[in-house]
Structure formats: structure tokens, C-alpha cells
Amino acid sequence: MIGSSRDVDFFNLDELLRPEEKMARDAVRAFVSREVLPQIEQHFAHETFDRGLVAQMADLGIFGANLHGYGCAGMNNIAYGLIMQELEAADSGLRSFASVQSALAMYAIYSSGSEEQKQRYLPEMARGKLIGCFGLTEPDHGSDPGGMETRARRDGRGWVLNGVKRWITNGSIADLAIVWAKVEEGVTGFIVERGTPGFATSDIHGKFSMRASITSELVFEDVRVDEAHHLPNARGLRAPLSCLTQARYGIAWGAIGAARTCYLCALDYVKSRKQFSRPLAGYQMVQRKLVNMLTEITKAQMICLRLGQLKDAGTMRPEQVSFAKRNNVNAALKIARTARDMLGANGIVNEYPIIRHMLNLETVNTYEGTFDVQTLILGRDITGENAFD
């Protein structure tokens, strides 16, 4: 329960938030502390996702919270970011569920779908009645999605899909998959519903990270879909990449939540644990670690707040999201590792939330564009030289 309702706000950034932004954050924080924190260690230990939380998150209005119309809450992006922060303060897997549902699956339909597709799917997804997943990554193509091998060919008035997608969050519990495939003209997207003949899923086990979240493989063998399941406005790799920008935005905020939980837990621990003559908090090396953690959390908060302002103004560049994702997740990962170290042996048991966050953040540092890929995006932006190939 550590850190359930406490905040880290060294620069009184709260004063810069609108009432509805604070209310959204506080509502999700209360939900997480009452419904998620008491159970989360058990779900992580047993590699289960708590499906009961889906309806509760839907009742709160979390899914697609920053989308407008179609039964979505229509909140601004700072409120959305704060929601992601509070979810990830509990567990990165929980935030992943919400990210995939909202920023990847719903956003793909919202931005590239036809009006009929939006009417048909988005309200049900906002209500949590339909769960979505997002199939872009393949077994042999992670950082280079352009190399994807999944193909779609025209067949009469419909399409036939073949290929494999891997590392897909929510894959086996999803009612629909947004699937990206190559056609003659380039990359485009499809909505493949569960139960479509030739579409099968299996879960990836043995994970040491994101254990309270489902990760799957999707297999498509001559899967026939009609034109009504093709995203008409998804033309080229830009379509899925624009979804990734949305997801990275939420991740940049979410990482602050995980870092905050680790920092507050370590702070409490070193204040109460005595070694030699005094509490650990009284030693210079420990204080230096705490100060570094606080500094990194505060910087991450400031980056996100400004990023949210830019996104709300419609002037945010994808490179700025890469900057925030790269910095904040990496900072959170380092904070988690440091906190783990500060708790000594107690840092490796699930009596404290730290090791779970630390393991989760290894995934967060990798997915939706690795730390190194974000570096290349930023490097290209400031030099004009493309170092990807």
C-alpha cells in the first residue's frame, strides 16, 4: 500500500493543474489503492491478469479517456497522462492494458477507421465490452516494423491475411485485433475479430517481467476479412507509428508513477531501518541516492507537463514524445534499481513493490520503441542524418 495516496511534488506542480485534471488523477489514485494494490502481488506471482478490473476501469471512464465522442470521456491530454501515471504507480502491466486498449487499438480505429467502424467499435471498447490488441511487432521484426512479413492480398471484395505477430499485450483475451500487414501499396491495417477462421492466439509464458499482464502471439493463416474490416485511412507505416506516438505519450507519464512508488518505498524504508548507530537515511551515500531519485522524478514531471501542454495545443512533435519516453522510462528504471539496492535483501521480496516495478520497467524500456530507437529518432532530428540503416 506504500505510496497509495502520497505524492512527490517538490516544485508544487499541482498548482499548474486544472481542477478536472486533479480530480481525474485523484479518482484513479483512489481506485488503484482500493482495488488494485491489495491484489497486485498475487497476480504478478501467479502470472495472471485480473480481468475484473476491466469493467471497473470502464466504469471510471479510463478507456479512450482523451478521445472525443463515441462514449469516451473527452478529457484533455494532461488528465489522460495523469491517469496513466496513477495506473503505473500500481503496476506497469495495468497501465499497459489501458494503453493498448486506448492509445493503440481505439486510437487506430479513431484515427484510421471509417465512421461505421468508429460507431460500431469505439463505444463498446470504451465500455470495456470489447477488448482490443495491436499487432505490429513480429517474431523477426521489432525495431524495424517496415520489414514486416505479414501480408494481405485482395480476394474479390475482401482480403486474405497471412503472418505472425508476437509480443502482443492482451492478445489472447482480445475480442478484436488491429493487425498491420503489407499490401501492394504498402502497409495498411485491419480489424480481425476473435473467432475469425484461421486466426489463433497463444500466450507467452516464462516472463520475469509484466507478469500481471497478458502477452501473446497472434497467428493468421489464410484469414479472410471483408472490406468492412479494413481501416480505410491507414495508408503506410505512418498509421501504426502515429498510434505508437500516442502510446509513448502515456508511457512517459506512466513511468513517473512507477518511479514514485519505488522512491517513496525506499524513502520510508531508509528512515525506519537502523544500521550501526542510526537510520540508513542519516548516511550520506543514502541521501545522495534519494536526492538523485527526487531530481529525476521532478525533471520527468516537468517534461510531461510541458509535453501535455503541447499535445493539447496540437503542436507536439513525435520527436518530443520520443525524448520524454526515452528519458522518463530510463530514469524510472534506474530509480527502481537504486531503490532495490537500498532495501538490501528486503528489496528482492514481494513484501515491497520495488522488485516488481524494476522487472516491469525492463519491458517498458524496451517496448513501443526501445531506448536506443528513441535515441536514433532524436539523433536524426538534431543532425538530419538517418542512423537507422
Next chain:
Amino acid sequence: MKILVPVKRVPDPATTIRVAPDGAGIATDNVKWVINPFDEIAIEEALRIKEKQGQGEVVLIAVGQQSWQEQLRTGLAMGADRAILVRSDAPLDPLAIARVIAKVAENEKPELIIIGKQAIDDDSNQVGQMIAEMLGWPQATFASKIELNGDRCSVVREVDGGLATVAFPLPAVVTTDLRLNEPRYASLPGIMKARKKPLNEIAVDSLGVDLTPKLKIKVLKTPEKRQAGRKLGSVQELVAALHNEAKVI
């Protein structure tokens, strides 16, 4: 049924409270403010009654500064219909607060006032009782169950050593205890809707009630830090210490 729910703004229970340098109050910098948890239970109960009856109105009232709007908006986001902020920049005694709420209740004519049994900041536990007295209405304090039947109300109260059930006619004042219900979260669509719900401001001076302070905080002090205990080797030593040092035996 129209239900009036008075709401107080208090520091978040998770906030570390520090005494202000002048000793007359608490340091308010970096304090997170929330609805008094007992009042939140009162809002939830009012909403449940409205939902069960399928009609009615839940009106929130707060007596405080401009910033208290935040807590009223949170209550509106939970589902209340409208809110009244009686603006008073100076802090008021429980007696003055009760007078203000009773005065507004005379105009609003609710059939029920539900209010937290106490606020978690000063723990006065007075306002609900005083409102009932001023209005001449029945009151039931420390409610753990409220049942309405026509114009009568039955309340299960938590009292020392058990539960007491009281029944009385409406209008009435009920104060809530912890176990009455578990308040809902404000949903995100609810938060967006709350922005457009009416929140009227009234200047406290316009009500013509006596606000003269009767209480004065002389000094606030942080409790003394507890000293670590001491281990003694034998019962004899313990008895000696209790006799000679603590002087309790």
C-alpha cells in the same frame, strides 16, 4: 426528495501535518486538500437515496474560501446536482458554520440534511447537531444505516457497546459514520459533466447571521517525540524503576 449535504475541505489524511511557524494553525504549503471523508460518505448516501427513489435532487453546500470550489466540483463529479459555496475568507467556528447552513436550509427547504459526523481536521463533532437544534428538526448521529419510508426515516446508530435504531419524521438531520457506505469514485465522464453543473456563490455577510467567533486557538503543538524504551534485566529492576523513576508504584 431534496437532500442537502454540507461539505468541508480538509487536508488529505495521508498528508504529513506540520504546525505553522506562528503556532496558530497548520502549514498549508504543499498540503493536498480533499473532501472530509465523512462528508464523502454523506454525498454517497444522498446519491444512493436519489438513485433508489428514481428522482430528487442532491445539493452540496460549503462554507469557506474560493478554493473550496474544488471539493464541491469533486462532489458534483460524483453525481450531485448542484452546489452552493457560501464565501467566507475568514475561518468560522462550528457554531457560525451551523448558523450559515441552517439559514441556507431555510431557503432551500431540503427534506433531509446528511452531513459527516465530524471533520477529520478539528474533530469538533458539533455542526450536524447544532443545525438540527437551530431548525427544530429531529437528528440521528453516527448513522451506519439509513432507511426511508414515506415521510419517516429510520437510522441505525453506532453507539458505545452496540447499535441503536431510531425512527423519526422528516425533515431531519443525519450524521454519517464510517461504515454507512463506501463512496464511489468520481468517473471521468462525471468529472467532465461536473464542469457544467451550477455552482452558486453567496457572500456569507449577505445572510445576516451572527458570525462572531467564540473560540480562539491559543497554540498548536506537535506531539512530543516518543523516546525509545529500555530493556531491564529482571523483575526486581523493573519494580525498582517503576517505584524510583516513574514513581507509579
